[in-house]
Amino acid sequence: xxxxxxxxxxxxxxxxxxxxxxxxxxxxxxxxxxxxxxxxxxxxxxxxxxxxxxxxxxxxxxxxxxxxxxxxxxxxxxxxxxxxxxxxxxxxxxxxxxxxxxxxxxxxxxxxxxxxxxxxxxxxxxxxxxxxxxxxxxxxxxxxxxxxxxxxxxxxxxxxxxxxxxxxxxxxxxxxxxxxxxxxxxxxxxxxxxxxxxxxxxxxxxxxxxxxxxxxxxxxxxxxxxxxxxxxxxxxxxxxxxxxxxxxxxxxxxxxxxxxxxxxxxxxxxxxxxxxxxxxxxxxxxxxxxxxxxxxxxxxxxxxxxxxxxxxxxxxxxxxxxx
Ligand code: SAM
Ligand code: SF4
Numbered sequence: 001x002x003x004x005x006x007x008x009x010x011x012x013x014x015x016x017x018x019x020x021x022x023x024x025x026x027x028x029x030x031x032x033x034x035x036x037x038x039x040x041x042x043x044x045x046x047x048x049x050x051x052x053x054x055x056x057x058x059x060x061x062x063x064x065x066x067x068x069x070x071x072x073x074x075x076x077x078x079x080x081x082x083x084x085x086x087x088x089x090x091x092x093x094x095x096x097x098x099x100x101x102x103x104x105x106x107x108x109x110x111x112x113x114x115x116x117x118x119x120x121x122x123x124x125x126x127x128x129x130x131x132x133x134x135x136x137x138x139x140x141x142x143x144x145x146x147x148x149x150x151x152x153x154x155x156x157x158x159x160x161x162x163x164x165x166x167x168x169x170x171x172x173x174x175x176x177x178x179x180x181x182x183x184x185x186x187x188x189x190x191x192x193x194x195x196x197x198x199x200x201x202x203x204x205x206x207x208x209x210x211x212x213x214x215x216x217x218x219x220x221x222x223x224x225x226x227x228x229x230x231x232x233x234x235x236x237x238x239x240x241x242x243x244x245x246x247x248x249x250x251x252x253x254x255x256x257x258x259x260x261x262x263x264x265x266x267x268x269x270x271x272x273x274x275x276x277x278x279x280x281x282x283x284x285x286x287x288x289x290x291x292x293x294x295x296x297x298x299x300x301x302x303x304x305x306x307x308x309x310x311x312x313x314x315x316x317x318x319x320x321x322x323x
Pocket of ligand 1: 067094116117156
């Protein structure tokens with residue numbers, strides 16, 4: 001379906017949980033977040049009611065996210081149902097990778113096409129400081145298992161100051177495995193993470209300058225389904241480097257997505273405070289047509305561009321929206 005700016009909307013990002021086994025300082029407020037009570041979380045059958053209606057409006061690709069999506073029981077069979085649903089073209093997943101090694105073969109068999117894995121440091125101590133836990137060894141085990149299972153893999157790193165000291169290692173990592181490494185500009189979605197992370201945020205030009213210290217940067221065509229990332233490589237090297245700069249060079253003109261939160265709210269844009277309550281509609285017995293109407297309203301509410309740089313706030317931290 002086209003939105004009011006003429007953009008084709010064919011992509012739904014689904015958060016299946018707000019729970020997480022990490023506490024990344026750029027994503028969660030200091031004391032963590034209050035978990036949404038289980039009964040308020042959409043059941044898988046309810047999510048599938050939304051995706052069936054979405055498919056009729058032209059949505060054909062889905063990303064499962066969270067919180068940490070691999071923590072939710074039954075994700076494998078949910079994914080299989082979604083992948084087999086009429087109209088589904090691609091299902092991908094965003095994960096912190098800690099549980100990936102154990103689950104990836106089943107997920108691949110269930111129909112998963114691609115996985116984005118967050119790896120915010122290659123250094124054990126630094127990762128623990130940034131993310132409140134985790135182990136690069138375990139995450140890399142998951143990445144290697146996903147590559148072995150023939151999934152399309154991308155590695156995501158939020159662009160904070162400590163990353164600059166690991167650039168050369170990240171490039172070697174990408175080169176050795178032939179997976180793109182993407183640096184994501186920090187997005188200030190809530191006040192607390194924004195002020196906590198403030199001094200550590202690296203402006204994109206500083207990243208580019210640091211990369212240029214390592215070699216000549218050449219623009220590259222991204223891999224299939226490259227979404228909002230701009231891609232580069234270093235001349236003479238084989239690493240693919242992505243930069244996602246939602247704040248400093250927004251990609252709103254080509255945005256093709258809407259979102260569904262774990263507690264059943266449709267969101268037209270990550271940054272927008274607008275939320276449309278599809279859960280109450282489903283729980284009061286809404287028909288497919290009525291759910292389609294809410295999805296249409298969400299698509300129609302998509303702003304021309306986000307206003308994050310001017311202080312727009314979605315009133316939820318990233319882990320509660322599903323980044
Ligand atoms: N737990 C999974 C993970 O970490 O990959 C999925 C959910 S997480 C919210 C999705 C993505 O959002 C991750 O790549 C994470 O690094 C990114 N993210 C979280 N907070 C962010 C922020 N404030 N700015 C930019 N990206 C952020
Ligand atoms: Fe959890 Fe992912 Fe947020 Fe880190 S970025 S706290 S792993 S949801």
